[in-house]
Amino acid sequence: MQPKIKAKARCADGEVGSISKVIVDPLSLEISHVVVREGNGVDRQVPIAQVQEIPHEEEIILRGSLEEFRACPVLDRDAYVTHHDVEIAHLEDRLHVEPGEILVPYPRLEQGMPRRSFFMNMTHAIGTLIALPLAFPVLKYLMKPMYKPFDNSWFSVGNVRKIKKENIGYQFKFTRGFKEAFMPEQQIEKNIWVVKATPEVQKAVYGGKDKKFYDHKGDMVWVNKAKAPYIGFSGKCPHLGCGYKWRRTKNFPDGVFLCPCHLSIYDEAGKVLDGPAPRPLDVLPMQVNAAGEVQIIDVEYKAGVKGQIRLL
Numbered sequence: 351m352q353p354k355i356k357a358k359a360r361c362a363d364g365e366v367g368s369i370s371k372v373i374v375d376p377l378s379l380e381i382s383h384v385v386v387r388e389g390n391g392v393d394r395q396v397p398i399a400q401v402q403e404i405p406h407e408e409e410i411i412l413r414g415s416l417e418e419f420r421a422c423p424v425l426d427r428d429a430y431v432t433h434h435d436v437e438i439a440h441l442e443d444r445l446h447v448e449p450g451e452i453l454v455p456y457p458r459l460e461q462g463m464p465r466r467s468f469f470m471n472m473t474h475a476i477g478t479l480i481a482l483p484l485a486f487p488v489l490k491y492l493m494k495p496m497y498k499p500f501d502n503s504w505f506s507v508g509n510v511r512k513i514k515k516e517n518i519g520y521q522f523k524f525t526r527g528f529k530e531a532f533m534p535e536q537q538i539e540k541n542i543w544v545v546k547a548t549p550e551v552q553k554a555v556y557g558g559k560d561k562k563f564y565d566h567k568g569d570m571v572w573v574n575k576a577k578a579p580y581i582g583f584s585g586k587c588p589h590l591g592c593g594y595k596w597r598r599t600k601n602f603p604d605g606v607f608l609c610p611c612h613l614s615i616y617d618e619a620g621k622v623l624d625g626p627a628p629r630p631l632d633v634l635p636m637q638v639n640a641a642g643e644v645q646i647i648d649v650e651y652k653a654g655v656k657g658q659i660r661l662l
């Protein structure tokens with residue numbers, strides 16, 4: 351049973367307020383705290399372990415007295431982003447609240463080792479689970495000689511007309527067919543992010559040098575020019591392959607790429623600003639024709655490692 355937002359919260363001494371939000375652990379997708387708004391408008395975050403009972407959706411019973419409830423910290427709203435900001439997949443299926451009512455801890459920049467260690471440890475703990483669906487591509491990589499070479503065909507993903515501002519991430523979606531041995535071909539929805547980069551951002555991405563891409567034999571298949579204004583990033587987070595979003599946040603009002611899975615943050619050049627990501631966002635081979643049509647080679651690299659190891 352889950353409480354509804356606005357459900358009454360009671361403790362041994364009587365009613366203390368009503369639920370205004372819930373805080374969710376971004377890894378387990380479980381509620382870690384409920385936020386109880388007192389009559390004076392103060393929000394207190396109460397650990398879920400302090401919830402004794404949820405008799406029905408409209409009411410929760412907290413352990414302990416009013417005094418113990420008041421010992422719970424006041425909600426530090428700046429320490430959280432809303433679920434709307436990070437869009438954790440399928441969370442609404444699990445929690446019966448609106449996206450704006452779910453808070454997720456915000457990864458504070460440069461907060462030092464303890465928090466980073468926390469994320470690393472959590473990442474390792476769930477790594478085995480997450481790695482299971484990834485196992486096949488990894489096996490495929492290890493068995494590479496038995497498979498066909500990388501697919502270096504070009505995919506049209508849209509037109510740069512939709513890009514209105516520089517140094518902002520714009521999502522482009524496309525569909526491609528995938529065929530594994532003995533299986534019928536499947537159509538898969540994919541996406542990339544394109545930034546119209548200022549010269550400073552181009553320099554941050556390419557370091558002033560053209561970027562070359564190679565096929566499985568080591569032959570060059572394409573060169574992204576260091577001064578090309580449009581830069582395409584793979585839609586998969588290099589940490590463990592989740593989809594990420596371009597989001598404006600309190601600390602980054604102009605926006606950053608934010609991955610909901612373990613809250614890696616990347617700037618408009620794909621550089622890692624925070625979180626467990628081991629490398630910057632992966633730049634894709636991309637060309638833009640005179641009419642503004644964007645084409646990419648759908649390169650994929652192994653997730654979770656520092657260097658780029660091409661899988662696809």
Ligand code: FES
Pocket residue numbers: 587588589590591592609610611612613614625626627
């Ligand atoms: S998949 Fe872990 S931060 Fe993106």
